[in-house]
Amino acid sequence: MKAENNNSKDTQERLLVSYILSAAWFVGLGGLHRLYNGKIGTGLLWLLTGGVLGIGQFVDLFIIPNMVDEQQMRLRAKAGLSPLGVPLNQPAVAAQVYRSPQExxxxxxxxxxxxRGGQLTVTQAVMETGANFAEVEAVFKELLKSGYVKIDNDPETGAVTYHFHELN
Structure with a gap:
């Protein structure tokens, strides 16, 4: 929301400046508004021809808002922002911030x-996370105390298996 407000304010300011620069035509400086909005070629043409004898300058009064919008989009793209001012090339979901390594x-x-269907052994957990056995067992003990997992032995291998009943 704040980014949208800033973008709207920037656009309004650029629009006001563009119209003020357009009014410079009355003192023989037609085309300054085009230069300001990144239209260098036509800006120089307007400057040298008095706004194409005033006709181009008059037409620009109606298209200045589009020029401003185009320039704002170019400036945002150059800064790595979307047309709405949101940073591009960012992950869709912000990286999770954890309070502790255990979390x-x-x-x-x-x-x-x-x-794994809601079941995990300590060895599988170590392989999946890269943590050591003691760290994994400590987290499993906390989850067991809080009731989030139950412990059992695999009937075939005898391995201690933790069952996450909410993930079944």
Missing amino acids: KLTMELLRAAEK
């Missing part, structure tokens, strides 16, 4: 368990 590891474990 980050917990989220990684949840994602790994989700991929």
Whole structure:
């Protein structure tokens, strides 16, 4: 919302300056508004021909808003912003900020368990997250205490398996 307000203000200011520069035609300086809005070639032509004998200058009174919008879009694109002023080439979702390494590891474990149907062994967790066994076991113990997981042994391998009942 704030970016939109700033963009609108910038556009209004550029529009006002463009009309003021357009009025410079009355003192023999036609085309300054075109130079200001990045239209260098036609700006010089207007400057040298008195706004194409005043006809081009008059027509520009109606198209200055479009010139301003085009220039604003060019300036935003050059600055790496979208037409609305939002930064481009940014991830669609902002990177998650974690309060602690344990919180980050917990989220990684949840994602790994989700991929495996809500079940995860300590070894699988270590392989998925890159954390060491002690760190993974500490997080599992906290999740067990809080009731988010239950613990069981795999009937075939006997491996201790943590079941994330909400992810089944």
